[in-house]
Amino acid sequence: MNIFRLAGDMTHLASVLVLLLKIHTIKSCAGISLKTQELYALVFASRYLDIFTHYVSFYNTMMKLIFLGSSFSIVWYIRRHKLVRRSYDKDHDTFRHFFIVLPCLLLALLIHEKFTFRMVMWTFSLYLEAVAILPQLVLLQRTRNIDNLTGQYVFLLGAYRALYILNWVYRYFTEPHYVHWITWISGLIQTLLYADFFYYYFESWKNNVKLELPA
Template sequence: MVFNLFRISADLVHLLSIYFLLTKIISHKNCIGISLRSQILFFIVWVTRYLDIFYNFYSLYNTILKIVYLTTSAYTIYLISKRFRATYDKIHDTLNVWYLIVPCIVLAFIFTEDYSITEICWTFSIFLEAVAILPQILLLRSTGEVENLNSQYIFCLGLYRALYIINWIYRYATEQSYWSPLTWICGSIQTLLYVEYFYYYIKSRVEGTKFVLP
């Protein structure tokens, strides 16, 4: 397990995004502006990526993160679909997730390095994470104005991926055997999905105005 400042910073920002998300839902007692479909996709990402959690131990740090991602993701789905279901915006959260899942399954079988269940699922999770935020972005576009905690949550998600790109560059420059083009490509695509969001988020902060997507 390779640790560096960029990897740890990325993980901390990811945890911060989860904090903002759960704080928004629990403290406001609603899930307005949050896409259940994106949360389900992220849960599928963690489940398929961490199938080895019970038999492969890399480090305590890694195991704790896996558990946190799995449990908080499941809890978020519970909050949206059960506890605060009355506030869920199903009218605008309409992207058919199968349009994302099926192509990712096909790509996983094409690009997997090993046809074992864990490796196919891991490859699938890399592809799916790249597009899992799409239902959330489309929901926000359809509603326009973005709540403060929602904007912080999504900004941190994008920043976490951007920091991982820096982590990959650092590892490529310092580790002779480090080579992971699939991860790099999917991670870069995922980060690009946040670029416009970053622009309008920073613009609203600088101008002191409400965050509105065009």
């Protein structure tokens, strides 16, 4: 494992911890899109179908368990926890997220590396992850005012994917025959979706002001 992948994994893990800190400690999910969290739960559930049948390493298995457990826990908190769900902004979180699930599944059936159930579902998870952040970005755009923990959560998610792109570049030049176009293109699209948010995040950090997206 190279430094870029490790940094990407740790950044991804940090984003989850920040979100859980916000929900568990403050008992608030204000500014968090339930639609995005449901999509991420579906991403991990479809990607890690082999968790108990294909062992790679202790690290790999633990990361799978962490992301599966945390994603479904976050969805449960927002939907079921009495104190947390009171802060859920249902009126603004109206992105019809399930409408993007079917196109991702159809695309996975058409464009994949190998036509097996597990590989099609793995490919589906890549396509879905690329656009899973859309409900969250739309929610932030509608509410505009973003608290620090929510801003850090979204920034860390984007940074994780950007670091994975560096990981792919590194592996391309250091590993023979390392070519995964589906993964690369999906990851690039996902990172580009964060571009506008990154700009305003760094502007607020540079000027030491509260992060606020334009209308």
